[in-house]
Amino acid sequence: MGILMWEAELAQLKARISLNLKTLRKEKSIAQERLGLEAGVDRTVVSKIERQVTNPTLEVLVKLATYLGVTVTDLLNETAPSIDAPPNNKRKNSKIKEVC
Numbered sequence: 001m002g003i004l005m006w007e008a009e010l011a012q013l014k015a016r017i018s019l020n021l022k023t024l025r026k027e028k029s030i031a032q033e034r035l036g037l038e039a040g041v042d043r044t045v046v047s048k049i050e051r052q053v054t055n056p057t058l059e060v061l062v063k064l065a066t067y068l069g070v071t072v073t074d075l076l077n078e079t080a081p082s083i084d085a086p087p088n089n090k091r092k093n094s095k096i097k098e099v100c
Contacts, residue, residue, distance in 0.1 A: 013076065014052045017061075020075045022050045024068045039067035 025035055025046075032050070036043035040063050048054040049064075056064070058072075065072045 014055065016078060017056065017075050018050050018052045020077065021064060024070060035067065039063045
């Protein structure tokens with residue numbers, strides 16, 4: 001029973017991250033390749049996350065969120081964050097980038 005619940009929760013989380021990442025990326029008209037390059041992750045990683053093929057590491061989530069101008073929590077939320085502002089590719093969270 002416990003394992004099945006865990007697997008279902010993981011699948012839901014994967015789907016949320018996938019949807020939120022894709023929604024934010026498309027709202028900002030950013031290609032997967034550009035997002036990967038600018039955020040410092042491989043384009044294939046972005047594609048795999050959006051297709052729910054892989055689980056992103058915390059480091060990857062931080063890099064993607066930072067580039068997109070949102071928090072990691074925004075990527076994990078049940079409802080996709082809405083971005084009204086233009087892309088903010090150079091976020092003031094430089095300390096996060098230094099850690100990664």
